[in-house]
Amino acid sequence: MKHDDQIDALIAEFRSHRRFLITSHSRPDGDAVGSVLALAELLEQLGCHADVLLADPVPFIYRTLPGLDRIRYCSSVDEVEPDTQTPVIVLECDGAARTGLKGLDRHPLINIDHHASGRHFGYLNWIDENACAVAAMIYRLARRANVEITPSMATCLYAAILSDTGSFTYSSTDADTFALVHDLASHGASPAQIARDVYFSNPASKIRLLGAALSNLQCDGPLAWTWITSEEMDRVGAEAEDCEGVVNYLISIDGIESAVFLREVRDASQFRLSIRSKGKLDVARIAEHFGGGGHRSASGCTLDGPLDAATERILAQLRTGL
Structure with a gap:
């Protein structure tokens, strides 16, 4: 299935449910944190309720990202959602175990990843190893769904891409990457402020x-x-x-x-x-x-x-x- 077809299938699925859980891997990095927050906002613009769950705390350097207070920390999805029919969107993981959360095996899983080691463990899977970050994939979803790229969403996506490209130094960085972050900056992301928060606020x-x-x-x-x-x-x-x-x-x-x-x-x-x-x-x-x-x-x-x-x-x- 081509990427556009996979994106359309995901958006159709988003529109067919009223509630989702969103998670990413344990010991979350910038791409995990920024992507779950941006996706939650995307889903809410589509009329869905989205709970963000993580097994481990967000690193200190990402503490200023907008919407951070919506993240719930738990060891099992059952602590938040007893209804096993509620889909869980898993970002940047090669398997459900990578999240560190228990109970995912009882839920329908949607898998979005960009690692070369990505595996098809969900009932819907979109893996694009050429994407510079999962955040770039969330951006494509937002554009395809015609939702607004708000300043908060732009900030989360920019921080995720900045960190996951090694400050735009990895081989996954190309002209499309710079076009993407240019668009995010035009929608309210502040490159200078995000860089200060991520690189010049270390404990x-x-x-x-x-x-x-x-x-x-x-x-x-x-x-x-x-x-x-x-x-x-x-x-x-x-x-x-x-x-x-x-x-x-x-x-x-x-x-x-x-x-x-x-x-x-x-x-x-x-x-x-x-x-x-x-x-x-x-x-x-x-x-x-x-x-x-x-x-x-x-x-x-x-x-x-x-x-x-x-x-x-x-x-x-x-x-x-x-």
Whole structure:
């Protein structure tokens, strides 16, 4: 099915129900947060009631996005919606388990994703791995449905695209991306204010964590890697969300083709990995090999510890690819 046909099918489905739940992946990033908020507003313009559910809190740097107070945090959809006939729209996930929410298996699911590792787990599925962000897909839905791009919607979508394109540096960024954000700016999004909120409003704990992580930096030919342990995070007073973006400092090193950041998961003997590439290596395939996924140049997965074993496993795969 072509993308326009998939969009039309989604809009027809939106118009046929009065109530929806919207969710995205656990440990939400900018694309997840901005997209769920914008989609909720889109649905309300179509006359629907939409509840936004997330398993984990929104990161501090997205705290100023309009409509944030509409997000409800829970561990199960049953806490909000006992009617199992209510459709749930799942954004940016390769499966229902990625949301961290229980009870989704009892609801009809609509799946909207842009990852190369995306899977068809819903009764309606729209996966566009060429989209720079899920927010770009929500924008297309809004345009096709002829709803108003309000300043609040424009702000949420712009912030999502800004963050998910690595500030317009990833290979998914093209002329269409800039045309899209130009339109969002013309509808009320403030690029300067959003950039200040996202990049210049970090808690001090994030900077302390960055220093600790960079002190562990290792380089070997075209590879760079570093890590942070739970003990080190406690020492600097950091939270898991403070780890976002650390890997980008590694991939920025001249001569480095791929980089990985390992974060110890508290009380789990596991490490969460953020993997980056400058394009030569498809890190999505490597992440999928370990049960994760993502994009060609930006992916992630989880590996069992200890740290030395996890590091050797990921580096062996990266070396093979290079």
